[in-house]
Amino acid sequence: MTELLDFTIKDLLRSFKEGTLSPSEYWQAVEARIAAFEPEVAALYAYDPESARVQAAASTxxxxxxxxxxxxxxxxxTLKELIATKGTPVPLGTAxxxxxxxxxxxxxxARMREDGAIVFAKTTCPDYGMLSSGLSSFHPLSRNPWNTTQNPGGSSAGAASAAAAGYGPxxxxxxxxxxxxxPAGWTGLFGFKPSHGRIPVDPYFVGRCAGPMTRTVEDAAWSMFTLSRPDWRDGTSLPPNEIDWMDLEIDVKGLRIGVMLDAGCGLPAEPEIKAAVLDAARRFEEAGAIVTEVAPILTRDMLDGLDNFWRAKFWGDIAGLNEERRAxxxxxxxxxxxxxxxxxGVEAVDGFRQxxxxxxxAGKLFCEVDAVLSPTNPIVSYPADWASPTNDPEKPFEHIAFTVPWNMSEQPAASINCGFSASGMPIGLQIVGPRFGDMLVLRLSKAFESWTGGVRTWPQPVS
Structure with missing residues (x-):
């Protein structure tokens, strides 16, 4: 069964076509894994195995x-709880x-159903998706399958836990x-945030994207055929594309790649993480890329301004709640x-200006380089019951300094595993491309995965 759960999407589709495996048989394996692992990691919301069996039978x-x-x-x-599915409440992670x-x-x-995917559950997130944590006032505490005393990160906490635990590809x-x-970095996954608007979302908002979280680069790339179709409900949705998402070959010789080891503010990258990222950069250099260290682009004013803007925006979102609900x-x-x-108002506008x-x-930096490598996460791990890596609401965004600039610049970025800490926890390498350079990010990620062999051994349930 473990070998079956290691199948990629291409493996599964080939088996379905050849008749050596049916969607119903594969679903039975996934359902058994969920039964064994879910009590430990609590990744799912609105899990509906009966519906999944019906969908699998229809697909068969x-x-x-x-x-x-x-x-x-x-x-x-699975879809993150914030992604609405008709008929299912969207609690936004909060009571x-x-x-x-x-x-x-x-x-x-809608795209998933159109293409025959078996949507069997939503995945957990913290309150309003505003934490990098598996902690929520509504959902059970989601945990990291690599070590259940540790946090999977967030806000796509349940998605990370589910993928690392083997709940399908x-x-x-x-x-x-x-x-x-x-969370992809903290759980050893490949997590892809495409260019803004590449995957339509509703509601859309400045910097808000969606993306696949998978065990392999190819699985994420394959999903983009479905995910990238435009939708009028997202006013930033990009036009229809004819991208061959599986055209993943690349020769990195001559590419200018910047290595950013200092985010400019926030939590500094721990020594183990810096070492793993430098090792990854050396692989690109050995393959012929021109690798140089680059300075950070984020400043304290930028991060604090964003904090003010988000606080004001979020307070406006909840101001209409009565005191009982707010509590x-x-x-x-x-x-x-x-x-x-x-x-x-002036401070909020200034925050948005940041x-x-x-x-x-980001635009200035990418006049000098073709791609950027950096740590995804500044620290190796943190306790499962913490609300964030600092666990301090006065320092809520110190851990996003390596990642948040690329949301605001609308550039594609991915996290891919680049090693493990002495404690056995995964370490994520972030690969960033120019705006609309989604294929470059995927190709560089695939090249790196081919050099390392990817993650070969995944967590198993105790029972």
Missing amino acids: ERWKKGQTRGPLDGIPV AVELLPAAEDAPIA LHIGTDIGGSVRL MILPYIYQWAAKGAAVT TIEMRRA
């Missing part, structure tokens, strides 16, 4: 008849939200400051947000 029949719907037919998929069934599928959910998260890449919000989040009430400054700084 379509494969028998040669009438498949699309490139993900029969593939089990403060009234549970009402979603009126319609969000763009990602594809899990979709969202990312406004690192929420796909950060249900995770205290860490509420304590942070409450200061948004004192942010003036997102433009990030874009300018």
